Amino acid sequence: MSEPMSPTLFTLGASHHTTPIELREKLALTADKMNAFCDRLSHLAGLREYAVLSTCNRVEFYGLADTAETVEQLQHEFCAFQGFSDAEFLSIRRHALNRDAIQHLLEVSSGLNSQMLGETEILGQVKDAYAAAQMRHSVGPVLNRVFQKTFQYAKHVRTHTAITEGQISVANVAVDLATKIFGELAKGQILLLGAGEIGDKTAKAFQSRGARSLTVASRRLERASELANALGAVAIPFEQWPARLSDFDIVVCSTAAPETVMKLADIRAAMKKRPARPMFLIDLALPRDVDPAAADEGNIFLYNLDDLAKIAEENLAARTSEVKRAREILQEKTEALWKQITGTRLAPPAKPAST
Amino acid sequence: MSSLSDRTWLWIAAAFYLAGFLLGTVALLRERRHSRTWMYIFIWAGFVFQTCGLALRGKAVHGCPISNLFELFQFTAWSATSLYLVIGPTFRLSLLGYFNACLSATLTCVSLLVPVWDSIHRARIPGSSPWIEFHAALALFSYGVFGLLALTSIMYLLQVFSLKRQHLRGFFSFLPSIVDLDHINLRLLTAGAVLMTAALSVGYVHWVHDRDSVPAIKILITGSIWAAYAVALILRLRGILLTKRLAWTCIVLFVAALFSLGIIESSRKTPITVRAAATHE
Numbered sequence: 095m096s097e098p099m100s101p102t103l104f105t106l107g108a109s110h111h112t113t114p115i116e117l118r119e120k121l122a123l124t125a126d127k128m129n130a131f132c133d134r135l136s137h138l139a140g141l142r143e144y145a146v147l148s149t150c151n152r153v154e155f156y157g158l159a160d161t162a163e164t165v166e167q168l169q170h171e172f173c174a175f176q177g178f179s180d181a182e183f184l185s186i187r188r189h190a191l192n193r194d195a196i197q198h199l200l201e202v203s204s205g206l207n208s209q210m211l212g213e214t215e216i217l218g219q220v221k222d223a224y225a226a227a228q229m230r231h232s233v234g235p236v237l238n239r240v241f242q243k244t245f246q247y248a249k250h251v252r253t254h255t256a257i258t259e260g261q262i263s264v265a266n267v268a269v270d271l272a273t274k275i276f277g278e279l280a281k282g283q284i285l286l287l288g289a290g291e292i293g294d295k296t297a298k299a300f301q302s303r304g305a306r307s308l309t310v311a312s313r314r315l316e317r318a319s320e321l322a323n324a325l326g327a328v329a330i331p332f333e334q335w336p337a338r339l340s341d342f343d344i345v346v347c348s349t350a351a352p353e354t355v356m357k358l359a360d361i362r363a364a365m366k367k368r369p370a371r372p373m374f375l376i377d378l379a380l381p382r383d384v385d386p387a388a389a390d391e392g393n394i395f396l397y398n399l400d401d402l403a404k405i406a407e408e409n410l411a412a413r414t415s416e417v418k419r420a421r422e423i424l425q426e427k428t429e430a431l432w433k434q435i436t437g438t439r440l441a442p443p444a445k446p447a448s449t
Numbered sequence: 450m451s452s453l454s455d456r457t458w459l460w461i462a463a464a465f466y467l468a469g470f471l472l473g474t475v476a477l478l479r480e481r482r483h484s485r486t487w488m489y490i491f492i493w494a495g496f497v498f499q500t501c502g503l504a505l506r507g508k509a510v511h512g513c514p515i516s517n518l519f520e521l522f523q524f525t526a527w528s529a530t531s532l533y534l535v536i537g538p539t540f541r542l543s544l545l546g547y548f549n550a551c552l553s554a555t556l557t558c559v560s561l562l563v564p565v566w567d568s569i570h571r572a573r574i575p576g577s578s579p580w581i582e583f584h585a586a587l588a589l590f591s592y593g594v595f596g597l598l599a600l601t602s603i604m605y606l607l608q609v610f611s612l613k614r615q616h617l618r619g620f621f622s623f624l625p626s627i628v629d630l631d632h633i634n635l636r637l638l639t640a641g642a643v644l645m646t647a648a649l650s651v652g653y654v655h656w657v658h659d660r661d662s663v664p665a666i667k668i669l670i671t672g673s674i675w676a677a678y679a680v681a682l683i684l685r686l687r688g689i690l691l692t693k694r695l696a697w698t699c700i701v702l703f704v705a706a707l708f709s710l711g712i713i714e715s716s717r718k719t720p721i722t723v724r725a726a727a728t729h730e
Contacts (some may be wrong), residue, residue: 256480260618274612277626370691372627393692395612405617412618 101142103236103435104165105195106189107154110209114188121176123148130174132230138171140164140345143237145227147202149219151209154188156199158236183416193432200424203248203257212257212413216247236435243434245429255416260409264292264402265299267409268376271402272344275374275395279305285342286310287335287356288349289321292378296346297325309342311335313349319347331337339364344374347383355383361394369393376402455509456561458502459523461556466526467497469550477547480619486707488546495553496530503527513582519567519709522560524586526553527578529600530594536597540633542625543598548600556596581655582689587648592706595678598634600702602696606632609693632694635685638699642682645675669710677702 120215123131128146135144143166144157149176155172169187171179189208190198198207203220205212215387224241227233233241252258261267268280276282284305286293289312297308308327312318330338339345341359349355356375361384365373368394377384377398389396469491476483504512504525514520533549560566602625611621649671656663681698684690690698 260622271612271617273626274608274617274624275627277629369688370631372692389613397615401615403617408618 101158101236102158102162102165103192103195103240104157105154105156105190106165106169107147107152107188108183108186109152109154109188109207112188113206117182117186118151118153118311120178121153122150122290127175128226131172131202132232134171134175136170136230138164138168141168143234144168144232145241147220147223148214152202154202156240157238157438158234162191166206166328168410192331193428195429196244196431196435197370197424198245200247200251203244203421204251205248206417206420206422206424210262211410212259212262214252214258217245220248221245223226229414239435243427243431246436247424247431250421250427251420255420257413257416257420259404260412262406262410262413263299264378264399264406265296267402267405268296268346268397269299269303270427271376271395271397271405272374273303275372276343279303281413282307282343283341284308284337284344286321286327287341287345287347287383288312288379289297289317290348290350293348294321296348296376296378297321297327300346300383301325301346305344309338313351326382336363343372344369344376346376346378348378349383351379351383352381354381355379356388358385358387358391361385361388361391365393378402388447410436411418450683455502455505456567458498458505460561462495462497462499462502463561464555465491465498466530466550466554466557469495470554473544473547473550477620477623480622482543482623483547487547488550492530492546492550494558495550495557498526498536499527499530499557501648509541510634510652511727513586514585515585517567518570518714519563521589521714522556523684524564524589524674525592525596525706525710526556526560527706528590529553529556529596530593532590532593533596535685536633538724542601542604542629542633543623544604544625545601548604549597552596564596573726578655580651584651584655585649587644591644591648591701592710594637594644595699595703595706598637598641599700601630601633601637602699605634605696606693606700634699638678638685642675645678649675667713670713673708674702677705 108118110118112208113121121147132146136194140160142158142160144155145157147154155168157165159167159168169183170180172178173183175407195362201207201218203217205214207358222259224233224237227237261270272279279300282300282305284297284300284307286297286308286333289310293402300306308322308325310318310322310325310327310329311332311334311433312321312329314327316401317338318329318332321327339356342400345356345358350423372393372395375384375394375396377396380399382398384396384398385396388394469488472487473483503514503520506520508515513524515524529717530549530553533545537545537549538579566724605627607621608627608630611617612627652663652671656668681690681695681702685695
């Protein structure tokens with residue numbers, strides 16, 4: 095039997111920073127695979143506590159191991175389970191110990207490590223990973239404390255920095271602007287002019303923020319019906335949209351037409367029927383679908399692809415400028431948490447390493 | 450309560466309104482949303498102290514404290530704030546608390562800083578009906594509503610500017626939506642017009658019995674303000690006066706209403722009394 099050793103807090107895994115999507119697909123743990131692999135881990139000697147975070151951008155293990163060899167063993171088990179080469183994993187892996195492991199978890203949970211900087215979905219995913227680990231009884235006093243504090247600190251960073259402020263995708267910027275005009279989107283009537291991919295994405299972004307009433311108009315009615323079915327929307331023949339324009343609050347234009355589709359006269363005619371209610375025109379087409387002169391009309395708010403992209407870029411720049419400050423806050427929090435863990439109350443008793 | 454003079458209470462109230470305004474300004478300069486709780490605390494505190502100050506003043510003048518320009522400004526600020534405290538939690542319009550603190554701080558501080566406005570006050574007409582007090586208080590309360598309407602109109606114009614010119618960050622990011630502001634503008638315009646109509650109806654009943662008690666200039670100015678707001682409301686309801694034009698109209702009318710207070714005050718026929726320092730100081 096060897097000398098007693100201090101247990102080590104670790105993180106091990108691979109993320110979008112170093113791993114292309116083809117490899118992430120191979121490494122991803124589906125629900126079934128996750129259960130099977132966790133069963134294996136429960137028999138891994140020297141692994142005291144662990145939790146697994148598996149998202150489309152990362153697979154990461156957070157744990158407390160008796161020795162560094164235990165972590166290496168975990169890595170070997172994982173590669174064997176996924177049919178992945180140890181050597182290849184070594185070249186893409188992210189591995190950190192103790193303070194650095196905590197700092198990494200805090201940065202991941204705060205969205206600093208995300209592909210979309212500052213996105214908030216990751217915190218929910220970390221919470222899910224922790225809840226799953228609790229269900230499996232694979233977390234103990236150390237990881238319980240680390241995760242609970244992580245959630246608290248991630249919220250603190252969101253509140254005290256602008257890391258999550260402003261949308262950074264074109265579709266979400268459009269939805270944000272719509273809320274500035276209409277407030278609640280649940281009652282908003284939305285028309286999709288064109289049934290392309292960008293229109294589809296924007297429609298989904300609107301639906302995710304509460305929009306219910308969507309109508310699709312496309313030169314190809316079957317394509318419009320197809321998209322309408324997928325979105326739970328209504329399809330109308332393309333020729334009908336000018337007559338019905340006044341019914342809509344938000345119009346998302348993304349046709350492939352080579353000329354202006356929505357002329358100033360159409361817009362003026364529609365606004366005469368609804369002078370008190372604003373209309374939001376989102377022109378995502380190239381060449382543009384909406385006559386740019388519409389921007390000068392009262393109660394019309396017109397944004398084209400460049401406008402939205404510029405706002406998204408500005409928001410991203412604002413988030414990026416907050417990264418340093420967010421990291422500094424998290425470093426302080428990491429230090430405080432590390433002191434708590436290494437204090438007498440939570441320090442796990444050293445036990446002999448496995449032989 | 451009695452150990453402090455009415456003006457001291459009103460100074461404390463002004464300080465709280467100012468604190469709310471500063472809280473919002475600092476937060477906006479730092480591109481952060483101000484604490485709604487703290488804003489509410491400051492405005493509530495200001496309102497409570499102002500109510501105490503006006504109650505003391507009311508006791509001293511034996512009636513509603515609207516007997517000079519100082520009191521008129523104080524009462525208008527009090528009306529706007531009381532309305533904000535009622536509708537604020539219902540509409541939850543972002544930044545409305547900040548704008549209200551700004552308006553109340555301005556009205557109260559200006560009135561306190563111009564001593565001449567409070568150096569005289571009109572003696573209450575002996576034997577006058579309490580309905581006259583009610584008429585005056587209701588009319589001033591409608592001015593408070595129009596004050597709040599002017600604030601929401603400013604917010605509307607700022608939001609339109611922000612969206613049209615694509616200045617979306619910082620201060621502009623905290624403004625409420627265009628549609629929400631348009632809804633509240635219509636409600637406030639309706640409420641203000643109804644209150645002012647009621648106030649003038651009560652005043653009219655008194656006037657037909659004693660036509661000499663009200664100077665013609667007062668009738669002309671007050672009637673014009675009422676008519677202007679009534680026309681604005683009708684045009685809004687008929688879909689003629691909308692969006693930015695409506696917002697500008699509401700702002701201009703409120704400024705005119707504030708100026709009219711001074712003209713009306715100087716035209717009164719009731720006796721002037723130099724305010725006894727011992728009563729209030």
